[in-house]
Amino acid sequence: MRKVLVPLGARSYPVLVDGGLIDSVGPRCRAHGWAARCAVIADGNVAPRFGHRVITSLKDAGFNPTLITLEPGETSKRLRVVEKCYDALARHRLERKSFIVALGGGVTGDLAGFVAATYLRGVPFVQMPTTLLAQVDSSVGGKVGVNLSAGKNLVGAFLQPRLVLCDLATLSTLPEREYRSGIAEVIKYGIIYDAALFRRLERDMEALLKRDLAVLGPVVARCCAIKADVVGQDETESGLRAILNFGHTIGHAIEAITAYGRYLHGEAISVGQVAAGLLSARQCGLSTTEVERMRALFARAGLPVSIRLTKAQRMRLHAAMRLDKKVKDGEIKFVLARRIGEVAWGQAVKDTDIEAVLDELARNA
């Protein structure tokens, strides 16, 4: 078992990475001394697959869990669904010392985390990510929240989980497209922080796509360690943490203008990262060779690297970017790469450069 500590003083917590962790959740929660009543939140795909094992483990450890099931998909990440969760928690009479377990992907973790951050002004929270994307990204770092029709993640909170259990065995049943979507975030860590990881991914992409545990284990743990390192230095994104948003400004806007339907998150940020690479070549001196290595690696992972937008869609894309949380006094701030493994945040970008990059992205679409 690999163990990564997220270093946040009294709120530090471990991220455990291994196969078969699901069945250990009960005793691990017991060690915290929480109240008996608790809730497990999972969507309609994950609940039938793993819900029973989690509930059994909790019951065997003396807890009284209720299972709350969500409709699968990004459209569940909204306030109406949050309200339904609150009502279920009230019915099960959760208390301040009760805890909530998020079992599933990023949508479940973000939503359940927001519920945990706000129910009774905050209850303890455990992440059990069952997708690659959630294991390497959304389950670690304490960003939780939901979407508005005006934009993604516009509502939320910072709530660090008390424990993250990344059970690698749960990835074996993940649909191919979702698994590849997670690889977009894995590649991101190489670009923003770790050139050696990027080279390892260039070398081992085929084994990673086969979900070879000998590659997957160390890669997932390395991604969590990078995120822990960044979050430990800048929990609430006053600076450094912004680098985790590489590719996300355009990526989020693509998701917004397609109503979160056409692209999975990882697919949108794959296009977004290629766009950020092209912007970096224009503004930060990123070499065209490295832009090409980035594009090639996303393509090998089966991720989209181009997009063709109509004029109307481009206008909506710009409007969506202006709603991005990184906007300061109306100016959009980008994360750009100097080279693979090193990025700079808070970079202003000219609209004309964005237009030129959108032209480039359309060329091969």
Add this chain to the structure above:
Amino acid sequence: MRKVLVPLGARSYPVLVDGGLIDSVGPRCRAHGWAARCAVIADGNVAPRFGHRVITSLKDAGFNPTLITLEPGETSKRLRVVEKCYDALARHRLERKSFIVALGGGVTGDLAGFVAATYLRGVPFVQMPTTLLAQVDSSVGGKVGVNLSAGKNLVGAFLQPRLVLCDLATLSTLPEREYRSGIAEVIKYGIIYDAALFRRLERDMEALLKRDLAVLGPVVARCCAIKADVVGQDETESGLRAILNFGHTIGHAIEAITAYGRYLHGEAISVGQVAAGLLSARQCGLSTTEVERMRALFARAGLPVSIRLTKAQRMRLHAAMRLDKKVKDGEIKFVLARRIGEVAWGQAVKDTDIEAVLDELARNA
């Protein structure tokens, strides 16, 4: 001008108490260096009365404010209204460094504070309480949130405001019943923390009811100072802060079973405090003389001190109390008084004692 500091390290903030503070909000916010776009949230009674002055002060200081108007009343304190506020903030394109001003009573402050705590994962927040209850209680201390149909304040967060402006002049137009409702919280501070304040209220109740500024100014400032002292020692209610809930367990339950319609908050906790006094006499040795002094002071303030509940209502009252946030492993914890000026929190109370006290409360109803 009286100034009380809420001592919370880097998150310390001042509570200013004076007449005419409304027109100073713009320059005071300017000093913080926040972004230009901001929002003022007020209800349909307060907005026409004071909204224009707040907006003018903000504009004159170079801000770009939008005014969001709520339906008046406790029924606005719910998630649907929170969502409408989010949508308005997105339309006005608020940014992370933007700020939200709550202008009004406790409902507005609690709701706007929850919006500020969660929009873009948190933006700066200013309280401008215009009711006595909000000035002495809800605007100070950082508890924000909304109600669920299952219970009051079940959803929320801790978000300390950056500034609290208690403009005493706004109290002159407050409806009589609302003003008296605020006095229930004023009396509470005497009971839980300050026997001298209680005696002062016994002496000056008539002047206070006439809203005599010579009495009102020091009383409001003293209540804020007590709250600041308590919150400074225990921000997130792991112990001491619970004393502020004196009378609130039964008071909240009364509000819940009457669907937040029949009683104002202060009226409900007036009954709740008399009930807590009677329980204290049974369990904590509070003298019957002091119970009677408490009851007499609430009565002189024109507040209800008795209630007659049907058997069905009593059952719903018990159920509502079990949903209280202070419940631990199914046991309801009460704040009880040893004497006027000194209370103990975390006290278990027998259901039979609650029944006996409800009988006493019904006797004079």
